[in-house]
Amino acid sequence: MTGHQHLQELRLHVRQVRHEADDVVSIRFARRDDGELPAWEPGAHLEIRLPSRLIRQYSLCGAPDDRTGYTVAVLRAHDGRGGSAEIHDTALVGRELTVRGPRNDFPLLPAPSYTFVAGGIGITPILGMARAATSRSTAWSLHYGGRSARSMAFVPAIAELAAAAGAPVAVLPEDVHGLLDLDGIVAGAGDGGAVYACGPAPMLAALRTAVARRPDLTLHTELFTAPAPTPGDAAPHTAPDRHERDFTVVLAQTGETATVTDGCTILDAVRRLRPEVPYSCEEGFCGTCDTKVLSGTPVHRDTVLSENDRAGHTSMMICVGSCASDELVLDL
Structure with missing residues (x-):
């Protein structure tokens, strides 16, 4: 985050809503006239005003060099406050919605190599980062965990990207492989590299502990829920x-x-x-x-x-x- 960001407000047409995995849909927005959209960088998100006037934010997960549309993915949160359910249950294709952004609080900074770690819907910003690392010819690896194979979105796109880049990718459903081996992932990260992770708070907390043992690495994380309080950090x-x-x-x-x-x-x-x-x-x-x-x-x-x-x-x-x-x- 680099201070207050002025966000553009746009009226965009919902061109497509597509099933990506159990309880996950992707939504593609474009201008009515197919005009060029403002540029964005990996890690950016859109703020979307839903028909109910609820405002929700979702990470952009398309190709950063594609200026013809914005794509986000939404996980149905069964214990949420209604925004994701509205997206899943409302006929949005053909509607115009107001969006603000793109806004980026999770930028992909230059590094000699990247180790990407994604948990569940946390794959959304990481997918754009992997695409950008490929375009920069920077070495990267991806470790992607989820509850089950059926719940994990964008696996075919990840496989295609990994093949094109020659990048090692591990897609590890928890019901088959257990939790991600974060200590092993950190131990295998390239010297002086950057670790980018997005997912549930417990995963990120454990990853933070693992990276602390590798002072040559830099860790960048993004949460989709508020972090739990930690002892001695009341303020x-x-x-x-x-x-x-x-x-x-x-x-x-x-x-x-x-x-x-x-x-x-x-x-x-x-x-x-x-x-x-x-x-x-x-x-x-x-x-x-x-x-x-x-x-x-x-x-x-x-x-x-x-x-x-x-x-x-x-x-x-x-x-x-x-x-x-x-x-x-x-x-x-």
Whole structure:
């Protein structure tokens, strides 16, 4: 993440919805006139406003050099809050939806080699990264785990890509092979290489432990759910509606103000005045509500911003953040 990102808003036509695996569909968006879409880099995602007006974000998983369409994949979350079920159950082909982006909080940085690790639907950003590494002629390997073979999306595309690149790929369903051998994967990573991983929080936590034993490697991860609190790390997990003091939020574009008190999130206060403000996870990990801060001292509780971004106080996730000054002026 490199500070507040200005996101383009587009009205795009849903050209195709395709079954990719059990409980996984891919969706392809394009312009009505087949015009060129804004460029994107591996790791980027789109924020999609669904017909119900829910906003959800999904990683782009098509070919980064394909400017004619955007492709995302969606896992039906049976214990979710309705966004994925709406995508799976609604006839979307032919509709126009509003999307914002592409936004990239998980960029593929240059490295001598890449070790990609994907768990379940975490394959979506990793697939684009493997394509980019191939185009850069950079050595890469992929280790892909899932509950079962039927639940694992894009396996044919991965096999084709691996054959073209001469890259080692292991597709390992858990019901046959057990969990990924993360210690072995890290031990086999190239000297000075980068490890990119996306998947469930326990997998990423275990991978972090394994990589700690290889100081020559750099680890880059992305979560699709909020991380569990860890001992001694209470501050980022403070309830989003808890505040040390009352403060005033000013919406700079209109001059409207709202008082934020204990028991109310900044997002709640803002939405009373501006209900169209985008948000999604309400847990500080997706970045949808990233808002530019014009003045005031935000208190950051998200897992999106880097330490440098936090120190600059130029943007914040208003779903979980707080304020250490009397007034917080937002670019809304």
